[in-house]
Amino acid sequence: MSAAQTQPLLKEHVRKEWVDYNGHMNDAAYALVFSKAVDQLMIELGMDETFRKQYQYSIYTLETHLCYLAEAHLDEILTITVQLLNSDAKRLHVFFTMENKYGKRLATSEQMLMGIDMERGRPAPFPPSISTHVQNLAKIDEKKEKPKEAGRSIQIPSPR
Template structure:
């Protein structure tokens, strides 16, 4: 599907994203993954005009973010999308943040929900949006599930 060419998002590490440790701040990783959700919405057709006209959007319900390597000033970041699962209202997505050489820097697994903005309640995806999601799901069904998907946080005890 032409609108879902990976990487979904390309950006570079901004100077105001650098923290006192000399690398990208943890909140900046979250910001970049949030921008990837915005790009996903645009790719599905849920852009600013659509949100205004139909009072429909996608909200993030849950995020699991794992930091794998440090990102540094001006480093190029590529965000790759994998749609793990979906239904009539929800998207279970997995984003991978890579550097220009393809090294994994971070991952973010997210549950997203279609929302009627007028009522503030969950609502099914409009038919044109659902059609694009169906196509994306079909296109990505051959991909294996990332080993980190479904990961739980906790201290391992021996």
């Protein structure tokens, strides 16, 4: 695990159904693993199934930027960590990193997440208990270096 990361948020392994015709994990499977990491982050923030049902509150993913850095192969152990880059009353700007058991970075996923009032189907501020967890995470992550892939855009460079 790199120095900029904390404890693993999620551990997974590359499943047979995730391996494609190129012999490595399919791009959609990377997205699936990062989606599972969002689910785990919600639990870590106190937003488990019981909370979601009781408060009719959840988190939606607004935007994702995935960078594929190296191939993952069948049965390879995957470790996902998260860094909170920024937040406000109802949004989280997070950065997930996927590494193998040797600490090699395989992929990253930068995401914008939004708190949602499920009854109204509208964005809403985090409930106080969730907001406290977000503030605690922000304190942990505020001194970490911004990952080099964060804030990137997709473009074809102009010819020189």
